[in-house]
Amino acid sequence: MTLENATDPFAQFRAWFAEAETAEINDPNAMSVATVGANGRPSVRILLLKGLDDRGFTFYTNTQSRKGDQLEATHFAALTFHWKSLRRQVRIEGPVERVTDAEADAYFASRPRGSRIGAWASQQSRPLDSRATLEQAVADTEARFDGGEVPRPPHWTGFRVVPDRIEFWQDREYRLHDRILFTRAGEGEWAKGRLYP
Structure with missing residues (x-):
């Protein structure tokens, strides 16, 4: 599928993502996630895409983290995938919704036990006085669950970015790149246009 012929941004993303899975050495699902707090200050970090369907792009986090606070305050996010080996990037913007319990x-049950323990032990984004304090919190959490099931913490969930803009960027010679923008035009409908590089 070429960008020129693409009519469905989700289908186009899936096609590019499938290529990235074979071309990228590490984490083809790595994406920059940008959020803005109530104070208007932007923040960006790398997360992993953990779900994709026709509703949107899903990642998981601690809701009490900085990004969790910002997502709850504004309900918007922007994502960028950059696949350097393919010389491509995809930019996604839109409102954010929580996934269902x-x-x-x-998803939480599918994670390694150590990651589930870590979700309880880490007070994500808060000040930490030493590594020893974190290691003690992990040990305390392991003792708490003592080999049993580790349920999902109430402060840990997923967020889905429901895109209203998806831009595909393909590197070209002399920085005359291809930029194809899809904007949501209605339920299940997209308008497609080209942007100057």
Whole structure:
């Protein structure tokens, strides 16, 4: 599928993502996630895409983290995938919604036990006086669950970016790149246009 012929941005993303999975050495699902706090100050970090369907792009986090606070305050986010080996990037913007408890529970249960313990032990984004304090919190959490099931913490869930803009960028010679922008035009409908590089 070429950008010129693409009519569905989700189908185009899936095609590019499938190529990235074979071309990128590490984490083809790595993406920059940008949020803005109530104070208007932007913040960006790298996360991993953990779900994709026709509703949007899903990642998981601690809701009490800085990004969790910002997502809850503004309900918007922007994502960027950059696949350097393919000389491509995809930019996604839109409102954010929480996934259902059932979705969050299912994904949490699929994580390694150590990651589930870490979700309880880490007070993500808060000041930490030493590594020893974190290691003690992990040990305390392991003792708390003592080999049993580790349920999803109430402060841990997923967020889905429901895109209203998806831009595909393909590197070209002399920086005359291809930029194709899809904007949501209605339920299940997209308008497509080209941008200057």
